[in-house]
Amino acid sequence: MRELRVIGPATILGLNPIDEEAFYEGLKKKPDYIAIQGGGTDAGPKDLALDLVRYRKDWMKQNLKLILRAARELDVPFLSASVGNQGTDFQVAFVTSLVKEVAKEEGLHFRLAVLLQTADKEFIKKKIAQNKVKIAGNLKPLTPEDVDACTRINVMMGVEPFIKALNDRADIIIGGRTTDPAVFAALPIKEGFDPGLAWHMGKIMECGCLAATPPDDRTAVMGYIRDDHFLVEPASSKMICTVESVAGHTLYERENPYKHLEPGGTLDITNSKIEMYDTRTVKVSGSKFIPRPFSAKLEGAGKVGYQASTIMGIRDPFLLAQIDNVIGEVRAKLAKQHSRDKFELFFRQYGKNAVLGDIDPQKNDPIHEIALMVDVIADSQETANKIALAVFTAIFFMSYPGMKQTAGNVAVPGDPGVFIPISNEVCRWIVDHEMMLDNPMECFGEQLVEV
Numbered sequence: 001m002r003e004l005r006v007i008g009p010a011t012i013l014g015l016n017p018i019d020e021e022a023f024y025e026g027l028k029k030k031p032d033y034i035a036i037q038g039g040g041t042d043a044g045p046k047d048l049a050l051d052l053v054r055y056r057k058d059w060m061k062q063n064l065k066l067i068l069r070a071a072r073e074l075d076v077p078f079l080s081a082s083v084g085n086q087g088t089d090f091q092v093a094f095v096t097s098l099v100k101e102v103a104k105e106e107g108l109h110f111r112l113a114v115l116l117q118t119a120d121k122e123f124i125k126k127k128i129a130q131n132k133v134k135i136a137g138n139l140k141p142l143t144p145e146d147v148d149a150c151t152r153i154n155v156m157m158g159v160e161p162f163i164k165a166l167n168d169r170a171d172i173i174i175g176g177r178t179t180d181p182a183v184f185a186a187l188p189i190k191e192g193f194d195p196g197l198a199w200h201m202g203k204i205m206e207c208g209c210l211a212a213t214p215p216d217d218r219t220a221v222m223g224y225i226r227d228d229h230f231l232v233e234p235a236s237s238k239m240i241c242t243v244e245s246v247a248g249h250t251l252y253e254r255e256n257p258y259k260h261l262e263p264g265g266t267l268d269i270t271n272s273k274i275e276m277y278d279t280r281t282v283k284v285s286g287s288k289f290i291p292r293p294f295s296a297k298l299e300g301a302g303k304v305g306y307q308a309s310t311i312m313g314i315r316d317p318f319l320l321a322q323i324d325n326v327i328g329e330v331r332a333k334l335a336k337q338h339s340r341d342k343f344e345l346f347f348r349q350y351g352k353n354a355v356l357g358d359i360d361p362q363k364n365d366p367i368h369e370i371a372l373m374v375d376v377i378a379d380s381q382e383t384a385n386k387i388a389l390a391v392f393t394a395i396f397f398m399s400y401p402g403m404k405q406t407a408g409n410v411a412v413p414g415d416p417g418v419f420i421p422i423s424n425e426v427c428r429w430i431v432d433h434e435m436m437l438d439n440p441m442e443c444f445g446e447q448l449v450e451v
Contacts, residue, residue: 004225006201007031009067009234011208012215013038013080014055017062019236021220022209026220028072034071034078035183037206039085045301047085049151049427053094054085060095064102066310066413071172073110073369079162081115081175081184086299089116089150089276092176096435099174102350112449113170115162115430117155117177119443124155124298127435134300136297137432145304146300150430153300153318158263160440162186168448171426177299180206188225195289199267200229203247203260204284211249212239221424229285231277240280247274264294264440269352294440299430305377310392310409315369318402319409325351330394334387343387345380370412377426 007026008016013036039047039054047054071078078240084091096114098375101340103110125144127133131144147153154177163186173182180192181202188198201223209219212234220235232241249255250269268288277283314320327347334345353360374391378384396410403409437443 001226002193003031004033004191004193004227005031005331006033006035006184006187006223008184008205008208008221008223009036009063009219010033010087011037012040012055012211013063014060016218017059018066018221019216022219022234022236022370023066023070025237026222027074029222029235030074031222032212033076033187033206034067035187036067036208037180037183038080038083038087040180041086041299041325042081043085043430045427046425048088048154048299049303050425051088051090051152052085053091053402056372057098060098061102062315064098064105064451068099068102068107068108068110068172072110072183073425077166077171077173077187079175079186080172081157081162081173081178081183082180083174086154087175087177088154089176091115092174096174099172099238100451108451110171110451111169112169112451113165113173114447115157115173115175115178116445116447117157117443118445119153119155121153123443124153124435132345132436133298134295134434134436136147137435138429141339142298142431142433146173146430149301149360151427153431154205155435155443156263156297156299157444158182158261158296159186159189159305159443161446163190164441165446165448166190167273168446170448170451179297181262181362184223184234193225194227194287195223195265196267197228197230199260199262199265199283199289200250200269200272200284200287201225201232203267204232206248207249207252209234209236209239210252211245214239214240214243215245215404229283231281231283233281237280241282242278243274243282246282246284250274262289263296265289265291288289290300293436295434296443298431298433298435302428302430303425305379305426306381306384306425307377307382308388309375310388311371311373311374312392312412313369314397314410316403316409317368318404319400320367320370321402322400323372326395326400328400330391330398332356333394334390338387338390341383341387343376343383344379345387345391346375348373348375 083095184202
């Protein structure tokens with residue numbers, strides 16, 4: 001029976017130092033390739049809009065030293081994508097420079113493929129004009145004005161650019177924004193394995209041992225794809241995979257539990273069978289990949305202003321009983337007092353529906369205290385700071401029916417007033433759409449370098 005073996009060293013390239021003991025334990029099983037995703041949209045739009053590399057350089061270098069040494073010693077390819085967290089051109093260039101730096105320090109030589117998108121804003125606008133951009137998560141049609149409002153827009157790759165790089169005899173492949181399972185699915189699909197099994201294995205392995213028990217983001221995971229099934233197990237003998245842990249990660253980050261959209265097709269797990277293979281390994285079979293017209297997801301973000309915040313604790317039962325009215329009065333008061341300023345206020349009542357809001361099934365349950373978090377977004381940092389302080393003082397000195405003292409009916413952690421987030425520029429998602437492509441490589445390019 002044919003088999004390809006893959007090791008996923010950790011959850012994300014550079015998120016944490018890799019567990020070296022587990023990684024070396026997995027390498028003893030002689031994987032045919034190494035793959036790891038480099039990030040995603042979990043952290044919000046800021047990394048895309050501001051072109052920030054999220055992860056620590058020293059941790060990224062630790063990851064790359066272990067992985068590149070292993071890949072060259074075993075003479076197997078290494079694939080990573082969405083590097084730096086969003087896989088922008090700048091982030092890809094940064095990680096590529098680290099790859100070259102590690103190669104020089106370790107005396108390594110290899111053929112490097114760097115995969116980038118080539119679509120610019122005008123390309124996307126032409127697709128809009130051709131009615132080739134569809135509604136996705138954004139739930140409204142994409143307009144040229146939306147495109148212009150973005151600082152950057154990513155076009156998400158599938159397996160095809162990686163397969164081309166492998167056909168071009170690349171040893172190391174560093175890619176821009178890519179659907180998470182693709183770096184795991186690319187080589188099996190190139191070698192003729194069932195694409196349904198390849199994509200499903202990638203879905204399980206994309207976050208390393210988060211699909212194991214106990215879950216761990218620093219520990220490597222092993223995958224073995226065969227003609228009619230694949231196996232998943234932790235690289236560490238101290239951990240196990242279970243039916244529940246693998247099934248749970250199959251559902252992770254998916255709106256539809258049975259059908260997962262990917263570029264060029266749909267992963268259908270309706271008839272997938274997940275079962276124990278041995279005491280620590282899970283076997284998966286029956287997954288199908290249904291082809292559909294090729295498309296790529298668009299992700300775009302832009303900067304909207306600056307942020308400052310204030311936080312206070314409230315447990316006065318009289319104030320809690322009318323907190324929504326008090327917030328409404330504060331909004332009206334600040335709108336009148338600061339009518340010349342441009343700002344938005346966001347009140348979050350932690351302890352009272354702050355997470356789910358109006359859809360919270362327990363929204364009418366009794367409460368005895370809340371943490372009131374107020375975020376201000378304005379067109380300048382000075383305005384944001386000023387309004388945040390005004391919100392704090394308005395609530396601190398607010399009068400309301402039933403109050404027992406003139407002021408100070410809120411508690412503050414540390415110094416009262418305004419605090420500014422570490423990264424105070426505020427960004428938002430603008431584009432979350434699907435763009436139809438004439439061919440899988442229409443807006444992706446490759447740079448080959450001998451390192």
